[in-house]
Amino acid sequence: MNPVFALVDCNNFYTSCERRFRPDLAGAPIVVLSNNDGCIISRSAEAKAMGIKMGVPFYQIEPYLTQQGVAVFSSNYALYADMSARVMSILEQESPRVEIYSIDEAFLDLSGMESVATLADFGRHIRTTVQQWTGITVCVGIAPSKTLSKLANHAAKRYPATGGVVDLTSPERQRRLLQLVPVDEVWGVGRRLSKRLYKDGIKTALDLACCHPKTIRQQYSVVLERTVRELNGESCLSLEDVTPTKQQIICSRSFGERITCFQSMREAVCEYTVRAAEKLREEGQTAKRINLFMRTNRHNPAEPQYMPSLGAELPVPTDDTRDLVAAAIRLLRSSWKDGYRYMKAGVMLTDFYEPGVYQPGLFDDAHTRPNAKALMSVLDKINHSGKGQVFLAGQGVQKEWRMKRLHVSPAYTTNWRSLPVVK
Template sequence: MYALVDCNNFYASCERLFRPDLQGRPIVVLSNNDGCVVARSAEAKQLGIKMAVPLFQVQEQIDRENVAVFSSNYALYGDISARVMSVLEQQAPALEVYSIDEAFLDLSGLEANYSLVDYGQQLKLLVYQYTGIHVCVGIAPTKTLAKLANHAAKQYPATLGVVDLSDPQRQRRLLSLLPVQEVWGVGRRLSRRLKQQGVSTALALADCDPGWIRNHYSVTLERTVRELNGQSCMDLETCPPPRQQILCSRSFARRITEYKDMRAAIAQYSARAAEKLREQGSLARVVTVFIRTNPHSQHERFYSNSASRILSVPSADSRRLCGTAMKLLKSIWQSDCRYMKAGIMLSDLYLPGHFQPSLFDAPETPVAMRLMQVVDSINQGSHGQIRFAGEMLSTGWQMQRNRLSPAYTTRWNQLPRVKS
């Protein structure tokens, strides 16, 4: 048995945690550079504000309906997410953190001694008591069914936020009510193909022959069909596999025309990508830098280019990766362009000790690795930051976050203050 615990309107709920005055008021959270709506409170959804809509298109409605608008506060959301996951981790034998606001729990064996609905209600109560975040719980014998159970828990208020699909009859009843595109892993394009074959509901997909699905679609969809029928095909991933490549890129708040601005951006992206590389204990052998202008502009010349370099020995040293990125940027930079986006990608990843260097190439030294560990420990603490000088040469490229809320839980000088 699995439970999927999903936080309700997570980003908006985090913004409301330390703002009691926002109770009942519509809230939207914006993407990088305050461009599009990426999260909405229940009240904002009721107003008809759509996901991913550009802010300027709904600005008039936001002003008219007194909607609270926030820039994405990743420090706050990440910290609250860690607190939610910590509570859940104590309530089940195993936990898979699926996303910043979702987690699968292994409930195997609990059904023999507990009412799973009561267990789900207890989970909801504990998470809210310790974090202030409301969650919904879907319980089922497979992860795909648990996803659908969670969807039902959100859609139907009579469930009180918990749905148990242990009973096969309840499974089929719910599957008959849901369109096929609601099934986990069935996207818009795939659902269109399925509907052309007469498969328009989740139940119709569950009733398909797995062999026919495998031959006409994929093994992945066959696995989904089996999961819809209660046959578990996906185990918990308590230790997610390391990423095969690491990408760090952003669209700029304004067009970049100066080389120093672009150099500072690539320096920071390189440092962040190297941190991610070290977090998963990998080394990168290939460094790629790319830059591009706006492909949709009718008044500017379009330019897009990238450059890569293969290192003689894989590295996770920020100094080496950043230096390589600077050389690559210089080779593709054109000064007569207005750049919209840039980024760096680290690929061809190795675990330490798994690459055989040539006779004349020495592997990364222990001193360099210890230095990077010290830098990471300082940057992850609360006493300061260490940055490359190249990152600080310019701030003209940085993200626009004009509606950013305080880091209520991660910075001493921004802790909430209660006035007596």
């Protein structure tokens, strides 16, 4: 059986999530901002048509957005993550094998589906179902390799006549599309590599597909050779059914205001460690090492610079928030220096073990807190219920350092208090 892949990609995902709960914004231009309302990271189709660019600092374009009536939102990751989970749940019901590639993309295994329905019809079914059940519009690209399915999805988004679904299983259609696509649009071909390819006369995806794989491997890399084979319909990248276990967990943020006092930094480090511990438990892992880093603003050379980074080994691997916070605070006390304006800090957990697998040494202090697992389970259950939060006193209450989100929308799907009220 020849493999067939579909790439399902949500259109303008962040702005689509915001519009889903704001029907008054139908047809209106929308932009979503990065952390601390720094720059534009998502645009609706209407905003793109106005010429608004990705990555533009918000302060530079704010007057123009106000003048043009553009709806502005701060990043609402709780909303986006929940809407993503809903979309992915639908895809998992429709396909026997799904690889979640990012928050708004997933690869599906459609091998054998053509015996039940045409692949294009199945793609349209997925598109309609996701739209009806979540309000999110997706495009579907279908092809015999993951790289070609990426290009098929690109065509589905770019050409409205496709109806949001492109079946690229036909070699003739593959060649026609490859001829239209610049080589820098090919999945895995970055900016630096594309410049080198252009110098060598390889300007389109078809040019790359026509190269001999062995020659590409000798002149470039085995990775690009694999891309060439994928462009010719040879599947070299299999579907990853199980998400690989993370090798590290990082929780870091830029502060809404510069931190100059130890107590504020202590609150921030405590909060980031709590979040990292929650992610660790979601992965079903325990960590043996914790690292802490702090940063001043390196883009302002007029300010004194200090960027410490310290790590520590824990006596035994743990997922207990209390143990991880205590270790992080010890690192903070060792690295803190007065007289600096800190703009960012973060915590990284590494050296993971499955619970109960680690074998301590004969003289190691392997003491663990009694009932720690049950306590952490209850803590997570309460905090994920959407009905309230239980937090450590060390996380603080006022949190004036917390990142700015002046335009954040309610967490419609994860917080009971944010549910719209119809009168």
